[in-house]
Amino acid sequence: MTNLTRRSFNRYLLASAAGAAAFGGLTVPAFADSRLRFMWWGNPTRDERTNAVVDLFEGNNSGIVVDTEALASNDYWPKIATQAAGGNMPDVMQMDYRFLFEYARRGQIVPLDDYVGNQIDLSNFDPGFVDSGRVDGQLFGIPFGANSPSVIYNMAKFAEYGVTLPDHSWTWDEFWDFARQIKAVAPEGQWAVADKAAWEPAFDIFLRQQGKQLYTEQGELGYTAADAAEYFEMWRQAREEGLVPPADITAQDSDGLDTRPISRRRVAIDFAHSNHLGGLQGQNPDELGITLFPHREGGVPGQYMKCATLLCITANSDAKDDAAKLVNYLLTDPEANKILRMERGVPGDNAIAATLLEDPDDIERKTIEYFAIVQDNVSPMPPPPPAGAGEVEVMMVRLYGELIFDRLTPEEAGERLVNDAQAILDRA
């Protein structure tokens, strides 16, 4: 899962050393009126930028000291859960939409409605976007940035193979035809498309394109064994034709930025959340591009915009007002966002987003162009996943492994997926 390369680690060390030298002695007062803890999961770029912003915040708010802790997402949730059990969660935490409801309904995070208009200024946010942080009518998390699942591709490989990316209105058939063009010219050890069938957003989009979904409003499964079997069969054919890599390469992909097939330079096309474009580009010497998921012939749009991460204040914080100040600073301060930029997705604060649009870097320009086309091809955000959904996601990866190692047929895998998912939901 680690995204840490030696290069980025060194960069991180240098940056933090420079940061410490520049701000260290000045901003940490001898005594602090309040001490906040702020935790997030991330990657070296995010950690570096967020720490720099926190230093600025401390400089502007004498009397507030912020201790930061950044972890890999695999380590983040166990640690947060353990701290929740011990009643010593951080004051401000980065939240995933998946867990927002569980933490809110268990009273581990607090409603922020009273802070909005006081410490927290959301006047430049789209109300609809803010609403994705609501649980049972109350605002428990404020979206930190927007993203959408996407197709990421290697432009240099396309040039090398002499192929041209079809228009983003492509159907799944056109997508696989394009993959066949690549396969025809790709050298041995190279494949067209990463086998991301087990990546839940890919399955989700496939279902939503036919008006189905992973989970219903009531938290029940929104698809049948036959739906899953059809999906698995599509990928099995691709594997049989050699369009996606064989099982052992797919098994290496633990969804970390560095283990994905596109980062290991095995494939020309991969799938990822749009805010990972920068991170994936950092792993790749070739220039990457971003486009829409293939569409279903005669189907409906399957993609949706989602909040990449949210910011929450925990129930056991004893400096909630100061915590709200920090949240506001991270979300709405122009100086802060000049440093954070779009690493957590496109900012929800429209004024900030507009400022960033004035001088976008390469990744940001691509992301913005991508968002412009995504916006015309989205359906509403899905209902919140039920408890146990996180485990279903892990189970699906395992189950798909059995499929690609030929232990199961697509039909059997479809049956197993539905049965095992139901068993997990029943047990949660």
Next chain:
Amino acid sequence: MATITSTSSRWDAFARQWRRGRSGYMFLIPWLIGFFALTLGPALASLYLAFTKYDILTPPVFTGLDNFRYMFLQDYRFRQALQVTFTYVLWSVPLKLGLALLIAIALDKGTRGVDLYRAIFYLPSLIGGSVAIAVLWRQLFDRDGLTDQLLQLLGWPPGTSILNNPDHALKTLIVLSVWQFGAPMVIFLAGLRQIPQDLHEAARMDGAKTMQRFFRITLPMLAPVIFFNLIMQTIDAFKAFTQAFVVSAGTGGPIDSTLFYTLYLYQEGFAFFRMGYASALAWFLLIIIAAFTALTFLSAKYWVHYDDTR
């Protein structure tokens, strides 16, 4: 009167025993403090949690034997974890002890530079449990890794990834474990030094061959040491975690082929927030290890003989 005498003599016996064992208990004190201050409380808490549903975020709910019922009747990953763990223990422990004994006997010959060799052979045990070595192992057995290239030299098709093949992934972890034979080797070496040379000389006089001397003298004399190593290594093997965690990125994959019991326990507790069920798994592991240790002890009277029995 009689009772008083017997009580006081029992007290004397205890005092005598205490005087004899005093230094031993002194050495145990750091461990005892650690056990009572740090381990005992959480261990007892986990015994209670084993009978609850506990998601960490909300207080535990008592559910009786539900966890164990699910474990034995429904949980196919639990069965897979048992199978992986037993396969690992039954292969890695005998292989490791065999290799350790072989190397120890070779080193015991007293050739020049023995100390150096001993240090070199011990090295993997020092570094072997580390995350760095597990990462190195990944590289070795991955597609395009060293083994892949060696196999290609031998005429295999390119792109053989042993580590990502569910039929072979566990084997690489067994090899990784066997490679760390240093600790039992050092203990075997000490044991070999204890065997009186006159036994060997007498046997040689009587015309015993090398193999005969090994089976009739070395092995029986070494039995207490083998016994000790067997118990320690078996317990260690049941508790294996780091290598599988790093090599499979915490998944136990490919498709659960390296799902060690401890790894499954960790996933249930810390990834899926079922701390109650994870506690039940932990206590069942304790029972398994205790049973294996008891069996080894019971079998000992048939093959372990101490020459210092008073």
